[in-house]
Amino acid sequence: MTFEMSIVQLPEPSLQFGGATQQTDPKVGLEYAGPFDLRFGSARNPFINVGLVGTKETLDSATKWLERCSDTIPFLGDPSSLNRSFPSFAGAFHKNLQFSDEMTVTVPGERLDQLSEQLTKRDRFERFQEIVDIFVSGITSLAKRDTNRPDVVLICLPKSISLKARTVDRELSQEEKKVAKHIEDQQGLRQLELFDLSEEIEQTKEDLLKRDLRHALKAKALELRLPIQIVTPSLTEDSGTNQEPATRAWNFSVALYYKSGGVPWRLPVGEVETCFVGISFHHFRTTMRHMVHSSLAQAFSSEGEGFAIRGEAVPADPDQRRNTKLTERQAFILGTQVLNEYRARTGNAPLRLIIHKTSEFDKPEIVGFRDALREIPIVSMVTLVPSAFRLLRFGAYPPNIGTVCTVNGHRTFLYTSGYMPALETYPGPHIPQPFEVRCFGDSKPTDAVRDVLNLTRMNWNTADIRGKWPVTLSFARRVGGILDEFGDEVPEESSLRYFI
Known part of the structure; x- marks a missing residue:
């Protein structure tokens, strides 16, 4: 044979940015040539209006993080193409972040803590929905404004919510249980392939068994036509278990810029x-x-x-x-x-x-x-x-x-x-x-x-x-x-x- x-x-892949240069690395291209939509000239708004919804504590942390991203954040370690210092939001995107008390909604922290503790009880589904409704009320108040309407909203979750209320079990019908079992069986058949990648994009059994807080909040934001970005303590706080600060700033800022209507880069x-x-x-x-x-x-x-x-x-x-x-x-x-x-x-x-x-x-x-x-x-x-x-x-x-x-x-x-x-x-x-x-x-x-x-x-x-x-x-x-x-x-x- x-x-x-x-x-x-x-x-x-070669990517286009604001200047004439093309780069393969988004960080290099943004730092030296700015985002692609710099080419739009005067049609481009020089500011991004950022709304915030959260408890008093999480709003304080998120505000400090936004202020931190407005300045240079050096990489703590040996720099490389993968690990680069963050040049500040304006340095990378040529826009300034605007946020203020007028674009901020405070939600009750004590009530959220109580609800997160009650998720293990029989009425956990109702408690989960109440958590969703509390944040949705804040998004709604910002979305309905004629003035001071933000371009994007940060949903600032307390640690208790991000740890305990990320998902909640669903009550499944017999039909749904059969479907979940079928998905589980099919995934088991694929274990013959080492490090199978399909689960990164295909639906899993857990997608049917649980409601996801991020999905629930984004669905309401979609209905209100106001993009949101979820912020948790793993973003705003330094610790030994989360990413290095400059890396967090890069990833957060690219997503924020795109959600606000920007075009960070594109293919030629x-x-x-x-x-x-x-x-x-x-x-x-x-x-x-x-x-x-x-x-x-x-x-x-x-x-x-x-x-x-x-x-x-x-x-x-x-x-x-x-x-x-x-x-x-x-x-x-x-x-x-x-x-x-x-x-x-x-x-x-x-x-x-x-x-x-x-x-x-x-x-x-x-x-x-x-x-x-x-x-x-x-x-x-x-x-x-x-x-x-x-x-x-x-x-x-x-x-x-x-x-x-x-x-x-x-x-x-x-x-x-x-x-x-x-x-x-x-x-x-x-x-x-x-x-x-x-x-x-x-x-x-x-x-x-x-x-x-x-x-x-x-x-x-x-x-x-x-x-x-x-x-x-x-x-x-x-x-x-x-x-x-x-x-x-x-x-x-x-x-x-x-x-x-």
């Missing part, structure tokens, strides 16, 4: 305007049927504009195979929704549309998507499968990030994590696992792997360059959980800045 293998090394726009779409599946509850399956599309334009759309609901069958499929009609409807939303946001249809999924596309899905996207010149469907395939090389380190291995000319494997020459190390905790990239449609595998690698750098929720999943799929669990909390209705706002 003939065995042929070729290995190609892709360059690290090629000759062909492209829409990237990730398709995933999740369960949610509805008043029409207690448990249903729903498809979820996360889409991104060439300029980085991201939005999320929930597809049609279908009955959740606990006997269904792991790889949930869309019918031809459902694929057509979801493809049409994505295209309409893209046009509404950009003014034009893309010339190229790429769909990512973690399961194979079957014939009805292919026909449905192609029918919906028949006006798009280039349509490609790409499956990303965490693989048991491994490459070994001499020395102590795994293959470089961006390594592409093609076996017998038709199976392609991509490392989106691995040794990073710029850092002179592999910064991951486990053996890096490549994706098998399977491409169907108008794009070549060489284009597909390059797109996937580039999109791992488009996570505007962090300044870290170590993301493994492309942004088309990386927030699937989080978006699904928030839409589950949102309920039956379709939210008026679909921008990804409300979900991350």
Whole structure:
């Protein structure tokens, strides 16, 4: 039997910032060239209005943290490309943070402490909802203002809440218990793959068994169309168990900037305007049927504009195979929704549309998507499968990030994590696992792997360059959980800045 293998090394993704320079590291690009939207000139607001909701103690800590981020924060240790000092918020983003008592809402700390202690009792579900309602009342009062309406709100959680009320057990029906058991069984079958990555984006048993405080708060913020950022003591306080202060400042500031409406960086726009779409599946509850399956599309334009759309609901069958499929009609409807939303946001249809999924596309899905996207010149469907395939090389380190291995000319494997020459190390905790990239449609595998690698750098929720999943799929669990909390209705706002 003939065995042929070729290995190609892709360059690290190049990112655009405010100046003419392009960098592979967001921290370097922001420090030396500023955010991409500096190019917008006078249309750009020089301030970000930050609202705060929390107890007196957490508001004091959050205010001190914002003041701290307004100045340089040196890295405490040996600096490197991964570990850089924070140049101040204005130094990195060329905007100043504005916060004041007029944009601050104080909630009762003693009552929150009491509620967190009562979560172990039989009425824990009601106590959890009361915690949610207390913070939602603060968000609502800021959202309804005609003046002093913030661009983004920090929800400052006390330690008792962040430790004890992060999740609460759900009361499951028999149908839901069957679905949860099915998910658990399917995850058990995947344990044969070492360090399987799928659970990072796919729904787990715990997603069904518990309500999540972050998801509940973000769902209400989505309804009020006011982005929020959760702040806990692990962000605002220095300790031996949390990240180093400069690193926390970088990650916090990038997320805050994006949620306030900014564009931190973007991929260079090629000759062909492209829409990237990730398709995933999740369960949610509805008043029409207690448990249903729903498809979820996360889409991104060439300029980085991201939005999320929930597809049609279908009955959740606990006997269904792991790889949930869309019918031809459902694929057509979801493809049409994505295209309409893209046009509404950009003014034009893309010339190229790429769909990512973690399961194979079957014939009805292919026909449905192609029918919906028949006006798009280039349509490609790409499956990303965490693989048991491994490459070994001499020395102590795994293959470089961006390594592409093609076996017998038709199976392609991509490392989106691995040794990073710029850092002179592999910064991951486990053996890096490549994706098998399977491409169907108008794009070549060489284009597909390059797109996937580039999109791992488009996570505007962090300044870290170590993301493994492309942004088309990386927030699937989080978006699904928030839409589950949102309920039956379709939210008026679909921008990804409300979900991350």
